[in-house]
Amino acid sequence: MRPHTGLRALFLLAAPLLLVGAEFALTPAVSATLDEIAADSLKGHVSFLASDVLQGRDTPSPGLEIAGEYIASQFRAAGLELGGKDGYFEPARFITMKPDYSGMRLVFEIGGQTFQPAPDSVSIGRTLRGLDIENAPLVKATIGEPLGDVAGKVVITELPDFGSYAAEERAKLMASMREFSRNVARAKPAAIILLVRREPPRNLNPRLVDPGDPSLADPITLQVYDPGLRKAWETMQGGTATLKLPPPAQEPVMLRNVIGILPGSDPVLKNTYVIVSAHYDHVGVRASGEDRVFNGANDNASGTAAMIEIARAFSKMRVKPKRSLVFIAYFGEEKGLFGSRYYARNPSVPLNQTVANINLEQLGRTDDNDGPEVAGATLTGFDYSEIGLIFAEAGKLTGVRVYKNEKKSDAFFARSDNQALADVGVPAHTFLVVYEFPDYHRPGDEWHKLDYANMAKVVRTAALGVLMIANNPEPPKWNEANPKAAPYLKAWKERKGN
Numbered sequence: 001m002r003p004h005t006g007l008r009a010l011f012l013l014a015a016p017l018l019l020v021g022a023e024f025a026l027t028p029a030v031s032a033t034l035d036e037i038a039a040d041s042l043k044g045h046v047s048f049l050a051s052d053v054l055q056g057r058d059t060p061s062p063g064l065e066i067a068g069e070y071i072a073s074q075f076r077a078a079g080l081e082l083g084g085k086d087g088y089f090e091p092a093r094f095i096t097m098k099p100d101y102s103g104m105r106l107v108f109e110i111g112g113q114t115f116q117p118a119p120d121s122v123s124i125g126r127t128l129r130g131l132d133i134e135n136a137p138l139v140k141a142t143i144g145e146p147l148g149d150v151a152g153k154v155v156i157t158e159l160p161d162f163g164s165y166a167a168e169e170r171a172k173l174m175a176s177m178r179e180f181s182r183n184v185a186r187a188k189p190a191a192i193i194l195l196v197r198r199e200p201p202r203n204l205n206p207r208l209v210d211p212g213d214p215s216l217a218d219p220i221t222l223q224v225y226d227p228g229l230r231k232a233w234e235t236m237q238g239g240t241a242t243l244k245l246p247p248p249a250q251e252p253v254m255l256r257n258v259i260g261i262l263p264g265s266d267p268v269l270k271n272t273y274v275i276v277s278a279h280y281d282h283v284g285v286r287a288s289g290e291d292r293v294f295n296g297a298n299d300n301a302s303g304t305a306a307m308i309e310i311a312r313a314f315s316k317m318r319v320k321p322k323r324s325l326v327f328i329a330y331f332g333e334e335k336g337l338f339g340s341r342y343y344a345r346n347p348s349v350p351l352n353q354t355v356a357n358i359n360l361e362q363l364g365r366t367d368d369n370d371g372p373e374v375a376g377a378t379l380t381g382f383d384y385s386e387i388g389l390i391f392a393e394a395g396k397l398t399g400v401r402v403y404k405n406e407k408k409s410d411a412f413f414a415r416s417d418n419q420a421l422a423d424v425g426v427p428a429h430t431f432l433v434v435y436e437f438p439d440y441h442r443p444g445d446e447w448h449k450l451d452y453a454n455m456a457k458v459v460r461t462a463a464l465g466v467l468m469i470a471n472n473p474e475p476p477k478w479n480e481a482n483p484k485a486a487p488y489l490k491a492w493k494e495r496k497g498n
């Protein structure tokens with residue numbers, strides 16, 4: 001019998017750590033490895049990656065290509081093994097889509113009234129298809145309530161105004177929204193209409209689409225702003241919809257994750273892997289203004305630089321870590337975790353043998369919006385797995401307080417590339433210093449604003465945490481006592497079952 005008490009959970013988590021801690025006195029060899037991680041080297045990488053020349057590393061863009069070449073050159077200098085299909089590069093065929101609003105026609109008939117929303121009050125979701133629907137039945141749905149038989153029909157519902165709710169209520173609403181989206185996609189309607197309260201963004205710029213994304217088979221979603229239609233929706237019994245939409249204009253684009261491998265030193269454990277990752281893209285440039293470039297120094301040249309330095313430090317060890325380390329720089333995080341989702345579907349090493357993912361983000365700034373964060377670091381989903389406590393242990397040895405941010409740790413779990421690996425069952429977290437900082441996603445996120453001495457200390461902590469996982473014969477586990485980790489534990493079990 002296994003009692004489900006907090007105490008038992010604590011015990012479960014603490015037991016393997018005693019082992020880890022005991023094994024990990026800082027030997028001179030480990031100390032020398034950590035000392036390889038230097039403030040000036042970090043500054044060198046960040047100042048290049050975040051320079052104006054790279055134009056904010058948008059996905060796709062020439063600046064992103066240059067950043068990718070730089071990362072590959074650093075992997076080459078460290079002597080890492082090639083981890084992609086094209087040397088250090090793992091090419092991914094993507095498509096950019098541009099909706100054709102000019103050829104769009106929407107007609108809704110409800111209770112004798114006709115609504116024809118103008119194209120500039122409609123936003124088209126990601127799709128590679130068009131719509132050609134004539135007088136299909138229109139079915140009212142309400143988020144949080146059961147969905148009837150909607151196959152082949154057009155579903156119309158109201159998108160909640162998330163911004164008007166307090167955090168807790170909003171989280172609940174978003175969860176039921178996600179469930180609604182899953183249910184409605186399964187029910188195979190002809191299309192989904194989301195009524196919104198203000199003009200939706202027009203998406204006139206080409207948008208990135210992963211042609212291998214299974215959700216592309218889901219029904220097309222249109223956000224529609226039409227106060228009259230929304231009013232009619234409130235009391236509607238039924239109706240019809242005619243939806244005409246030409247397929248979007250499409251252009252192929254080649255994107256690249258950058259992947260290098262440091263083979264492990266243990267004859268058995270070297271066939272298992274720890275992924276150390278960071279996204280190397282950012283959000284590009286804005287159309288006007290004195291400073292047009294979003295440099296993305298802290299987000300996420302800092303994580304990329306940290307990954308490079310950790311790879312370099314470990315490559316110099318005489319006896320390498322026992323498990324193999326996979327270093328990955330992802331494209332397209334800012335556009336929706338594209339690089340990491342692509343990797344999870346096309347991994348370089350078997351996911352079944354991948355025991356953990358430490359994803360690195362926002363490690364250089366210490367001016368968190370909630371107050372200064374010096375000699376401190378945190379993980380998202382801190383107690384979803386044993387990794388949080390392993391890193392806390394590492395921090396004790398390097399003088400960095402690694403802690404759970406009660407307000408933000410869980411809320412930010414889905415906000416970076418660790419999510420893609422967690423979804424396929426790999427214990428995966430993002431390690432970071434600040435969650436939100438004054439220049440976040442602004443042109444002012446520049447390299448000279450980072451505290452590199454503090455960053456070196458924090459990156460040494462990350463390296464030590466990775467080493468503790470890589471050298472421990474017991475892989476870290478999802479926390480069975482935490483219900484928030486349940487979907488990931490389930491994915492892990494399903495994968496192990498195969």
Ligand SMILES: [Zn+2]
Pocket residue numbers: 279299300333361416
């Ligand atoms: Zn980021």
